[in-house]
Amino acid sequence: MSASGTPGFDEMHAPDGSVRPAYRGYQQWLCEQEDGWMRRKHLEAEDFFRRTGITFNVYGDNDAEERLIPFDMVPRIISSSEWRRLSKGIEQRVRALNAFMHDLYHRQEIIRSGRLPERLFRNNAAWLPQMVGFTPPGGVYTHITGIDLVRTGPDEFLVLEDNARTPSGVSYMLENRETMMAMFPELFSKVKVQSVSDYPNRLAKSLAACAPEGAPANPTVAVLTPGIYNSAYFEHAFLADQMGAELVEGSDLRVIDGQVQMRTTVGFKPVHVLYRRVDDEFLDPLTFNPASMLGVPGIMDVYRAGNITIANAPGTGVADDKAIYSFMPEIVEFYTGEKALLPNVDTWRCADADSLKYVLDHLAELVVKEVHGSGGYGMLIGPTSSKKEIAAFRAKLEANPANYIAQPTLALSTCPIFTKHGLAPRHVDLRPFVLCSPGGVDITPGGLTRVALKKGSLVVNSSQGGGTKDSWVLDD
């Protein structure tokens, strides 16, 4: 049962108890395993993760500077035909996002045509006037995108969120698979799963293909991290390591002779492509936040002179805005000339008086989110909130309606997790990772499945107690 009281879609079991086709191979293998052995494996997985140092810092939790992100060893399985359909929709969406970014920072046709209200990006802190009239190398804005999908039925996949700023979590996708293969090698000989392991190579290739004009054939790619105290540091180091790229901090970089250069043991060397995991605001203290210690003074001048590629392009965070999200069906249609293959979740924009009235009248049933929020912070889940919490949220909403959107509480699909008492269903979502370069759009089969570990919970964010699963796309 989902939180809204309607029976949810379970991805493994049909209502009659039978196992759905995608899970049959796994189920067969599972039946052959002893319970005690599986329980030992469960503990082993935790140990494995702790040893390799997969940690996820949770803001505001000082005692657990590095907390373990829980891993569940039951895979989330998608058939190859489901995936083919999904990936078409994802590719369409990412192409549209990239075209949308180019338009927003150039002629703004979509606004002239009246399809998108101008106030939406004028009031958006992620919109950067410095990007107006500038085209990034290769015309690529969204080098790496994470599209968050939820499922509500056999054929119902919906987009919940677009992450075009700096989507994280891809290292978990890779490590989850490594963990599963190390723990259950024989399972992978029984069930054929599409590989995800070449993601770092594809990322390196995709980023190199976006190098600025005049860069050498083998451009220097570096990953810019805020440093070891950042919650995603592990991922930054992991990706740099896997790509064979340098992992740099702002203090390693300096603008010299119109180029961004890094301080090596033998002097300064130019960087051609910077995969930055630092927010726009901190990228360049001369252009943005002057107090930033994380960025590189003058990098925006080098960027605008076309001498470095920044991935993702500054200013793409506009697309993460949940009010913009609500226009995605129109945006996709405007730039691709096709209907969006992947639907949005119904969304009420509280900036509209009629919508606001509806939302205020139905707070107890809805999920209300801040338009610029992320990570599951600052949201209201009506059905699981107390009267007091709802009243407090109502006051915030009435004070600044344009800061919020609302969505129905979805009956998110469930997938079993391993518990002390055997398998039990929990809600899941899916974040596939999408690469974009002049060579095209490249989607790694699968992605990161996040799972709410608490019974009935709909919040899958790792910062709010969620876990992850290995996500399989079958090779059938």
Added chain:
Amino acid sequence: MLGRVANGIFWMYRYLERAENTARLLEAGQRMALTRGVDSATREWTSVLTTLGLRQAYEMRHDDFASAHVCDFILRSKSNPQSVLAMLEAARTSARLCRSTITAEVWEAVNEGWMTLSAMLAKPVKESTLNTVLAAVRRESTLARGATHGSMLRNEAYSFARLGTFLERADNTARILDVKYYLLLPSVSYVGTPLDTGQWENVLRSLAGNRAYRWLNSGRMDARSIADFLILDERFPRSLVFCYGVMRENLAQLALAHGSETQAHEMMRAADIQLSGKSVQDVFDRGLHEFIIDFIAGNRAIADAIAAEYRFTA
């Protein structure tokens, strides 16, 4: 490679080496405290604290030299920023910082060791488990070094790892020798006379050299032979000559990779002249203490030159 990362590697291995050396000092000290009277125990702990440069800090907080207090202070006290726990944390932080330069095997060795030890050191260590804890500290350092040897590319990063390890080790050997020499030989007239073998064996023990020394010198314990062994024996992996041999090799590797030498290479050559071709008699003629004071200063100058020439921080 990045200067900042070279710095991280260099210090990661210095901290691991220092943690290991500190564990050895404590093991030897504990043994002394157990086998001798209260007075020699106090003397022993004073010398351990002096060697580690912690005597003042310790005396500000404690009035006695009880084994439990000394061990707790050195191993895990929050009021001691140089505690073994702090060093292991610093080593792990450095390892995190150069996570994409060290191999997964090295990272796992350091990370696992840190997890085990920070759990062991979360509470005061009981006398009954002290040896287990100290052995675990040595093991962490040994595992990291072994993983380094077995899995890292022989490139710049490896050279900085070795430089950090052996620069720290040389410093440690020199300090122990200096402090013990002062403590055990109140007057120069003692040089060459038969010694309190238990005390000297302890010096060797804290440098993991007691067996090797006995084997080479068939049990003869005198200050001259021991100094000869710890300073000039090319076969002993903690002697000053041995440490400088490894440092010279690795600086040469860096020069080869970069196509040029640095100030650090020149200083290394000068230090080599000070060490090589010396006999232990030359050292004693000059004065062992003076020799070591110069050595420690020279060692630090080489570390500074490496940091400056390879752009560790600027």
